[in-house]
Amino acid sequence: MRNPLRSLAMALLFALACGVAAPAVAQQPDSVNPTASSVQERQLIEALRAGTPGTGTTLSGRITIPDRNAANLVQPQGQAWRAFHQGAMHWVGAIAILGMLAVLVVFYLVRGRVRLEKGFSGVKIVRFSAFERMIHWLVAGSFIxxxxxxxxxxxxxFILLPLVGEDAFATLSEWAKYSHNYLAWPFMLGIAGMFLVWIGHNIPSRLDWEWLRRGGGIIGHDHPPARKFNAGQKGVFWAVMIGGAALSVSGIFLIFPFVSGGVLAMQFWNIIHGLAGVLLIAVILAHIYIGTLGMEGALEAMTIGEVDLNWAKEHHSLWVEEVASRSRKLPPGAAQPAE
Structure with a gap:
């Protein structure tokens, strides 16, 4: 009789246990509702706002690892950075790049191409050495x-993905990232080379103010005197130097995030990198226009390294005089300005 009694007692205990546990189990949902108030982001934001007003309090949890930053659940500065990157950054880029393109189109329609007043002479003068052109195209090619x-x-x-599809966009973006990281180094090397080679010709002077006052030969048909680089070219040079330096420093911190100083520093350098990039693109668009379509005879300076003598006399008359004083290879009268 002992065994049947023991079995009966065990059955009663099991039934009692199930009866106690049933209400608790019944209270558990079959699945998690992602739209329930308990998992909404708004509650996290409200909890964040409950902190000290104006302090940008970070909503944090508890962790057991040494990295205290891993405890951060919500970072207010990160949301501000995301809003800028996905909002204001697009407007800045559109205004700078599309605005510059619009200005160049209007300028070309109104002014037309800057042509040589006396036409081509057929006599060439060396404008840039092979080394100077190599540095220029190293920077230009990598920058593009x-x-x-x-x-x-x-x-x-927003633009490329709808045109090529997700798979092609993913592949292109992967290779774009590789090229961006690796071509940053020749770009920085070229920027340093440009600074060393051309800094002596790009120091601002009073002559630059006169060139700007007279429109630099771009507005109207006046051709103010200039040395090897006029005020406009000096402006491009310093834009490339300052913008290139900003891109280089911020880019290094983005490539090596552990030396940037934390997440907040990364967000700061990301903004600097983006702003410097779109602004420099706008400047380079104007530079490309003047060096190709905008001015007759200018492209040869960075392709073959030589320019027509009449072009040099019209746009850089003082430089022609300097070259003539150092060389006897120029024909008689080459040092006389074309004005």
Missing amino acids: ILALSGLNVTIGK
Whole structure:
């Protein structure tokens, strides 16, 4: 009789246990509702706002690892950075780049191409050495790819993704990221080379103010005297130097985030990198226009390294005089300005 009694007692205990547990189990939902108030982001934001007003309090949890930053659940500065990157950054880029393109189109329609007043003479004068052209094209070539790959990060998903599809966009973005990281180094090397080679010719002087006052030969048909680089070219030079330095420093911190100083520093350098990039793109668009379509005879300076003597006398008359004083290879009268 002992075994049947023991079995009966065990059955009663099991039934009692199930009866106690049933109400608790019945209270548990079958699945988690992602729209329930308990998991809404708004509650986290409200909890964040409950902190000290104006302090930008970070909503944090508890962790057991040494990295205290891992405890942060919500970072107010990160939301501000995201809003800027996905909002204001697009407007800045559109105004700078599309605005510059619009200005150049209007300028070309109104002013037309800057042509040589006396036509081509057929006599060539050396403008840039092979080394100078190599540095220029090193910076120019790498910057074009850096600009395109950088714009892909900012607006690629809005413009390129709908055109090529998700798979192609993912592949292109992956290679764009590789090219952006690796071509940054020749770009920085070229910027340093440009500074060392051309800094002596790009120091501002009173002559630059006169060149600007007279429109630099771009507005109207006046050709104010200039040395090897006029005020406009000096402006491009310093824009490239300052913008290139900002891109280089911020880019290094973005490539090596552990030396940037934390998440807040990364967000700061990301903003600097983006702003410097779109502004420099706008400047380079104007530079490309003047060096190709905008001015007759200018392209040869950076392709073959030589320019027509009449072009040099019209746009850089003082430089022609300097070259003539150092060389006997110029024909008689070459040092006389074309004005």
